[in-house]
Amino acid sequence: MPTRWKKVGIVGGLGPLACAYFYARLVELTPADSDSGHPEVMLLSSPDVPSRLAHLSEGGPSPVPALQRVARRLERAGSEVIAVPSVTTQAFLDEIAAAVAVPVIDMLTAVIEQLRTAGVHRPALAVTDGTRRAGRLHQALTAAGLTPVYPDRHDQARIQQCVTLVKAGRSRTARVRFRSLASAPWVSAGDAFVIGCTDLSPLLPDLPPGGHDVGDLYARAILAQAATP
Known part of the structure; x- marks a missing residue:
């Protein structure tokens, strides 16, 4: 303390x-x-x-x-x-x-340090379209020796839709849709599922085993x- x-x-x-x-x-x-x-x-x-x-x-x-x-x-x-x-x-x-x-x-620095400490090498990232376009998170991860895994175009659109729903006050609908994404095939290509957007954090408070939330x-x-x- x-x-x-x-x-x-x-x-x-x-x-x-x-x-x-x-x-x-x-x-x-x-x-x-x-x-x-x-x-x-x-x-x-x-x-x-x-x-x-x-x-x-x-x-x-x-x-x-x-x-x-x-x-x-x-x-x-x-x-x-x-x-x-x-x-x-x-x-x-x-x-x-x-x-x-x-x-x-x-x-970004805080997140990457803790992912490395947790032994994550290939984070499967659920992030916004804007984060992917800006590229700062991707660059920071790769500079630290991590290899990010991203969803395909279809699932990326579903993730962005969940963010849009949350911002529109429709978090209940978004929660149902986002839960299915945590077990999508692209997630298994990584070694940890990572919620990379704080708009998505409230949708999955109970993370899958080995999962991480950037908000936490x-x-x-x-x-x-x-x-x-």
């Missing part, structure tokens, strides 16, 4: 359910035996942030100015560590970090950064 927690700021709304679920997992993974043992957390869910997917996939409005505004507001509110719980949004992490003086924790991996990294001896 740390003697003091740094105050954690969460850039929310990426999407809203994903970040709410991330906060819940942050609470559940905190090594505390009472309410007072948890870190102070500020979650700012701003509906003004343009779609990261639309920008990366279709050249829509840049989300950077809005993301920077959210980060500055969290810093002004006292955040000492900032979390951005969205794999797709990591494409803009450098710009977000440049807007504040406090650490903005890199999700990131939550553990944030707690490690926030803990003080």
Whole structure:
């Protein structure tokens, strides 16, 4: 147990359910035996942030100015560590970090370190179209010696549809569709199923054996950064 927690700021709304679920997992993974043992957390869910997917996939409005505004507001509110719980949004992490003086924790580095520690070599990734197009996660994985496995075009479209359903408030429908993807043939080509999008995290809280969720991996990294001896 740390003697003091740094105050954690969460850039929310990426999407809203994903970040709410991330906060819940942050609470559940905190090594505390009472309410007072948890870190102070500020979650700012701003509906003004343009779609990261639309920008990366279709050249829509840049989300950077809005993301920077959210980060500055969290810093002004006292955040000492900032979390951005969205794999797709990591494409803009450098710009977000440049807007504040406090650490903005890199999700990709945290995820890869923990996958390597777990002995994963060929992660079967369920990620958004935007994450695949941006290529940052793929490049980071391959640079670390991991070989990512992706679904075919049909299953990739089904994954993206699940993300769209979640953002439209239809998570129950998305949950049913996503569960079948965890046992699809392309998954067996890897050595671990990895949920690589926090919008998908709430759809499969009970991971298959050996599975990993980037939201959980990131939550553990944030707690490690926030803990003080």
